[in-house]
Amino acid sequence: MAETLRYRDDQPVDHPAVTVDAFVDQSNAQAVRIEPGDDTRELLPHLQRLALVEVNFPAFGDGRGYSSARMLREAGYEGELRAVGDVLVDQLAYMRRCGFDAFEPDQQFDMDDVKAAFERWPEVYQNAADDRTPIWTKRHP
Amino acid sequence: MRLLTGNDLKTGAVTWWTGSDWSIHVEDAADVAGSEDEIARREEAARRVNSPYAVDAELQDGSPRPSHIKERVRALGPTVRPDLTLKPADPEIGNWVI
Amino acid sequence: MYKYDQYDQAMVDARVEEFRDQARRRLEGKLTEDQFKPLRLMNGLYLQLHAYMLRVAIPYGTLNSQQMHALADIADKYDRGYGHFTTRQNIQYNWIKLEDAGDILADLAKVEMHAIQTSGNCIRNISSDHFAGATADEVVDPRPYAELLRQWSSFHPEFSYLPRKFKIAVIASDTDRAAMRLHDIGIQIVENDAGELGAAFYVGGGMGRTPMIAPCINPFVPLDRLVTYAEACLRVYNRYGRRDNKYKARIKILVHEMGAEEYTRQVEAEYAHLLEEGVEPPFAELERIRAYFEDPLFEAGAGDEIDRSDPDFAVWVDRNTVAHKETGYVSAVISLKPVGGIPGDATAEQMRLMADLAKDYSFDELRVMHTQNIVLPHVRKADLHALWTALDEAGLGSPNLDTVEDIIACPGLDYCSLANARSIPIAQRISERFAANGKTGTLGELKLKISGCINACGHHHAGHIGILGVDRKGVENYQLLLGGSEAQDASLANITGPVFSEDGIVDAVETVTTVFERERQDGERFLDTYRRIGMNPFKEALYG
Numbered sequence: 001m002a003e004t005l006r007y008r009d010d011q012p013v014d015h016p017a018v019t020v021d022a023f024v025d026q027s028n029a030q031a032v033r034i035e036p037g038d039d040t041r042e043l044l045p046h047l048q049r050l051a052l053v054e055v056n057f058p059a060f061g062d063g064r065g066y067s068s069a070r071m072l073r074e075a076g077y078e079g080e081l082r083a084v085g086d087v088l089v090d091q092l093a094y095m096r097r098c099g100f101d102a103f104e105p106d107q108q109f110d111m112d113d114v115k116a117a118f119e120r121w122p123e124v125y126q127n128a129a130d131d132r133t134p135i136w137t138k139r140h141p
Numbered sequence: 142m143r144l145l146t147g148n149d150l151k152t153g154a155v156t157w158w159t160g161s162d163w164s165i166h167v168e169d170a171a172d173v174a175g176s177e178d179e180i181a182r183r184e185e186a187a188r189r190v191n192s193p194y195a196v197d198a199e200l201q202d203g204s205p206r207p208s209h210i211k212e213r214v215r216a217l218g219p220t221v222r223p224d225l226t227l228k229p230a231d232p233e234i235g236n237w238v239i
Numbered sequence: 240m241y242k243y244d245q246y247d248q249a250m251v252d253a254r255v256e257e258f259r260d261q262a263r264r265r266l267e268g269k270l271t272e273d274q275f276k277p278l279r280l281m282n283g284l285y286l287q288l289h290a291y292m293l294r295v296a297i298p299y300g301t302l303n304s305q306q307m308h309a310l311a312d313i314a315d316k317y318d319r320g321y322g323h324f325t326t327r328q329n330i331q332y333n334w335i336k337l338e339d340a341g342d343i344l345a346d347l348a349k350v351e352m353h354a355i356q357t358s359g360n361c362i363r364n365i366s367s368d369h370f371a372g373a374t375a376d377e378v379v380d381p382r383p384y385a386e387l388l389r390q391w392s393s394f395h396p397e398f399s400y401l402p403r404k405f406k407i408a409v410i411a412s413d414t415d416r417a418a419m420r421l422h423d424i425g426i427q428i429v430e431n432d433a434g435e436l437g438a439a440f441y442v443g444g445g446m447g448r449t450p451m452i453a454p455c456i457n458p459f460v461p462l463d464r465l466v467t468y469a470e471a472c473l474r475v476y477n478r479y480g481r482r483d484n485k486y487k488a489r490i491k492i493l494v495h496e497m498g499a500e501e502y503t504r505q506v507e508a509e510y511a512h513l514l515e516e517g518v519e520p521p522f523a524e525l526e527r528i529r530a531y532f533e534d535p536l537f538e539a540g541a542g543d544e545i546d547r548s549d550p551d552f553a554v555w556v557d558r559n560t561v562a563h564k565e566t567g568y569v570s571a572v573i574s575l576k577p578v579g580g581i582p583g584d585a586t587a588e589q590m591r592l593m594a595d596l597a598k599d600y601s602f603d604e605l606r607v608m609h610t611q612n613i614v615l616p617h618v619r620k621a622d623l624h625a626l627w628t629a630l631d632e633a634g635l636g637s638p639n640l641d642t643v644e645d646i647i648a649c650p651g652l653d654y655c656s657l658a659n660a661r662s663i664p665i666a667q668r669i670s671e672r673f674a675a676n677g678k679t680g681t682l683g684e685l686k687l688k689i690s691g692c693i694n695a696c697g698h699h700h701a702g703h704i705g706i707l708g709v710d711r712k713g714v715e716n717y718q719l720l721l722g723g724s725e726a727q728d729a730s731l732a733n734i735t736g737p738v739f740s741e742d743g744i745v746d747a748v749e750t751v752t753t754v755f756e757r758e759r760q761d762g763e764r765f766l767d768t769y770r771r772i773g774m775n776p777f778k779e780a781l782y783g
């Protein structure tokens with residue numbers, strides 16, 4: 001496993017991430033790992049006790065994790081949202097827009113590529129889970 | 142016989158393994174039976190070819206002719222634009238492909 | 240038509256730089272082909288049968304002369320002097336080098352064009368009615384809505400790794416000229432009894448292996464919620480579309496397996512949630528876009544008469560011009576289907592001519608039809624003869640719109656690594672056969688579509704006559720289908736029976752038209768006769 005990139009000011013959570021089923025059952029769990037086939041909405045009643053959500057990407061082409069992330073942010077989740085697994089540098093910008101603020105890729109990133117990825121887009125077309133202002137707001141302030 | 146084919150990474154041109162190199166001419170293709178996976182892996186890792194795979198072929202008049210029509214179209218060019226194929230002046234080429 | 244502002248330009252420019260960086264990393268070996276493939280596909284770059292193929296987006300089929308000139312220049316500079324107009328209103332170049340792709344995208348960006356998301360498991364080019372803005376039967380020009388959705392779908396962070404490709408069409412008339420119900424999402428802008436405009440959403444149509452006609456899941460979404468509803472549809476698909484089997488991954492399978500009712504229920508729930516999330520642009524944005532689609536300055540009192548004394552010209556007027564909402568004007572169709580030619584192909588020289596003719600005669604606007612012809616949407620009747628003369632000289636004046644010679648054909652085995660059989664030679668031979676037997680005119684409207692494989696890029700399921708290329712032990716064979724329609728009376732064509740050889744299929748097409756001529760009543764089209772008499776008379780004639 002490569003180095004984790006983290007874009008938060010707070011301390012990383014030290015709890016092991018359990019499955020969605022286990023998390024819902026265990027009232028003292030604070031960290032969960034979402035698999036692509038899980039229903040993220042099962043977590044929504046429990047957001048107050050969640051400090052870390054890992055979203056697993058077993059294959060980078062399986063984009064379900066992007067919806068999971070965005071739905072959690074829409075529901076008000078403010079803890080760490082970490083993309084783990086087959087995460088490529090070329091996905092970082094979109095992942096960030098979907099609300100991910102930490103990345104634990106299988107393969108080490110080249111940090112120059114990471115910087116380029118995050119600085120790539122001067123504008124954005126959509127309102128998403130980050131705080132970027134969409135172009136349509138700039139057009140109609 | 143088995144031929145190894147792929148595309149040139151930079152140009153996209155269809156290429157054939159000659160035994161020592163990659164050629165755009167299927168006439169230069171060598172029989173790779175028995176070593177196709179090894180050669181494919183090595184050449185792709187070195188980026189001397191993109192997405193290689195092996196195909197069946199027969200010798201016809203001493204020259205390899207891929208068994209499947211798709212590979213023959215690939216070897217030569219579109220049948221509907223002879224001017225864009227590798228053998229624009231050859232009137233027999235339609236018979237070779239089809 | 241729409242013009243980029245500095246924001247749109249900044250986005251395409253950033254995309255060019257992103258792709259250059261990705262291509263560099265691929266060439267240096269930092270990206271494997273498996274990693275690079277989805278990235279290059281999202282820039283329209285395929286590794287195809289002969290070389291890299293680039294599919295350039297022509298948003299809802301609309302472009303101007305400057306853009307058409309740029310497409311011609313790309314054909315000459317980077318390709319082999321021609322391009323292919325596709326069944327999704329785009330253009331394809333077949334001989335591209337990866338090392339040139341970045342420069343090509345940069346050249347496109349200079350004229351407000353791109354190849355963004357023309358392939359890959361993302362939202363593709365949004366298609367529309369090729370007579371939009373010219374036809375009298377639309378409630379509104381659908382293209383501003385297509386443009387709004389184009390921007391929404393471009394670089395969408397949540398929907399760029401969908402289970403499969405996603406195709407959207409937007410129309411605004413009851414007559415469906417964009418095969419709307421054969422799309423993943425088809426939208427028809429409609430007017431309700433109170434005179435308000437809304438969007439009817441049809442979700443789950445498509446062709447390919449399992450063709451389906453989309454059910455209507457919401458007959459009236461308010462136009463100021465268009466994006467929110469689309470977003471809800473996509474999110475349900477992204478979450479629940481199948482990812483276990485590539486051939487079952489389209490939304491049509493999800494809607495079919497879940498049932499339209501359940502899919503609708505989930506979309507409506509997601510829609511209600513998303514209405515709170517502020518994903519919809521303000522209505523002012525739609526109004527800003529709409530301003531680009533106002534009518535051109537038509538000449539008041541333009542003459543309504545056409546001098547038909549030239550008989551060849553008269554035939555072309557009758558077949559290839561379409562009524563316009565403005566007196567004295569027509570829409571003119573430039574045929575890319577010369578007898579014996581390659582359907583949809585145009586040389587760079589022809590592209591330049593079409594561009595100049597658009598500038599002279601059509602307010603600098605052209606449209607690409609999904610049937611692979613080009614439209615000049617707003618032509619004064621007074622200019623038609625000059626236009627036709629120029630087209631005729633350039634081999635672009637074939638008077639065969641919607642006839643048996645106006646064949647839709649995918650590139651097929653001559654160009655495509657997915658194909659099982661060649662489609663272009665079949666199209667060539669069929670058009671030659673009917674030009675020779677002189678029946679093109681008498682047969683009337685006859686939509687013949689050819690696909691080289693089950694992926695159905697030639698839309699054969701929707702042909703009045705459809706042909707599907709199949710591989711039988713390495714030999715090309717052809718299935719014949721009858722009775723499909725891509726219009727508002729959408730239907731899927733039926734297979735006649737056993738396959739035909741290459742020679743056989745050409746004869747078979749002629750045979751079924753002979754049956755039609757024999758059985759036809761009261762000015763029926765081929766499709767009407769087929770629907771009335773059924774398959775049996777055709778089967779008998781074909782197989783004895």
